[in-house]
Amino acid sequence: MDTKELETTALLAQIELGKGDLARLGEAVSQMLDNFRKMNELDTEGLEATTHALVTDNRVRPDSPVPSDLADALVERSPELEDRFIVIPNVL
């Protein structure tokens, strides 16, 4: 993976990388991509993609409310509140 591509990937993931990180990670990511490339060589014609192993049944829940007793605690963890709204710097 070239440095430019790695920088874009880091930007998309909102990760700040220094020069040293770029060199080190560039090598590690390239190795990962090589491994994927290797796997891609296998003939998977006619096989359905496996997104989840070990799942046999549908996992769903009924549409009945189960209110969380953590709501207040979660909201109170916010650095700033106003009338229960969470206050952040303007992002518009």
Add this chain to the structure above:
Amino acid sequence: MYQTFVGLEIHIHLNTATKVFCGCKAHFGDEPNTNVCPVCMGYPGVLPVLNQHALELAYTVSLALGCQLSHRTLFDRKNYFYPDMPKNYQITQFHEPVGQNGSIEFALADGTTKKVRIHDVHLEEDAGKMIHAGDMTLVDYNRAGYSLLEVVTEPDLASGEETEAFLQAFQRVVRYLGVSDGNMEEGSMKCDTNVSINKAGAGLGTKVEIKNLNSSRFVKKAIEHEQKRQAAVLEAGNKVSQETRLWNENRDVTETMRTKEGGLDYRYFPEPDLPPFVPDASFLKRIQDAQVELPLARKQRLVREFGLSREQADFVTDARFTADFFEQAVRASAASGGSAMANWLMGDVQKELNHFNLTLEACPLTAGRLASLQSLLDAGRIHTKIAKQLLVSIFEEDKDPETLLQEKGLESIATEQQLAPIVESVFSAHPNVVAAVKAGDARQKGFLVGQVMKATGGRAAPDLVNALLAKFLA
């Protein structure tokens, strides 16, 4: 000449009691950040679990739109960073949505119909709500995780007017199915609009996406504005840039929001926390059972079956409740046709609903009561003016027409035997008028009619009054 291509991404809130991946209430208007939990607040280590009812509604819509239903539907992560989505990704469907390749037929203003292809129907979660105020933004996550259904059309619409009609038709479809209230003003239906124009025959142009459209009227206006703006760009020899624009409802224009650059990449990948969903036979049976006759089909049938005019059929089928009410009333009143019943609904019933500020669903008039009112008319036991009085009484007193008729003694005086003595007494009370009419002064005949009506408290059948006067004056 330019050709316009419009495609829509319509989002509807599904009518579920809870959010799509957690047990929090999906309820509009509660105090901010009360319907939240670690799942919808995006805390680490939590697991989403699918709301079965949301899936049922999603499949119900897909089937109604003629889509191929997925036999194994999958969820994906769409990665983006914005504070309305605390997980930093939205759970949506990308690789294997609930439904694909459907279509909707809808009626255009001239009465002809048009088919719009549906690319796909997928289930996802809504984001939180943000209020931007000065140098801060207020965030409420009550809405984060609401069941949201996205219906993506192919670019088959050709104008603002057509798109407005399509959206109204789509809204009726989701309301008929009972899956969403489809209210654009309240945000339970939203629509991103993709517009491109090109020289006729040259295929699609460069796509511009317009957001912030919260009524079908604004969608129409925004498309019309884009047609002009993009034509001017092309006329000047420039290229339309692919971008997202916002509708500014105060200035009636679209404005650049962001230009699509390479940087925008959602990096979709299968959601590891949600297993695939495989609908079984009983699930599919429920989806099948949830299907209803769709508004356009119903409208066409009512025209065929009851001889309604297009205007009548449009009114009656606008809401499913009204259409059901109409059909029940027609079937319950033996003699009368559909046209009379449609006229009641469009005219006097609507007038009383407005007057009492009620809806048809929650008013004292039932289909049975309207049918018996019409049956009294058909049987000649009351005439139109009395029927209208009785309708008002039904609204005021919440009683059956027959009961009101007895209590108020409003039954028509409709036999010659009953009416003749009254006419005779009017004649003997006003000999001069009778003489004048007999001498050819037809204007004074109205006075005599009025006197008969007065003497009978308005209950005399008007046709019979006229017939008897003619006979007695001859």
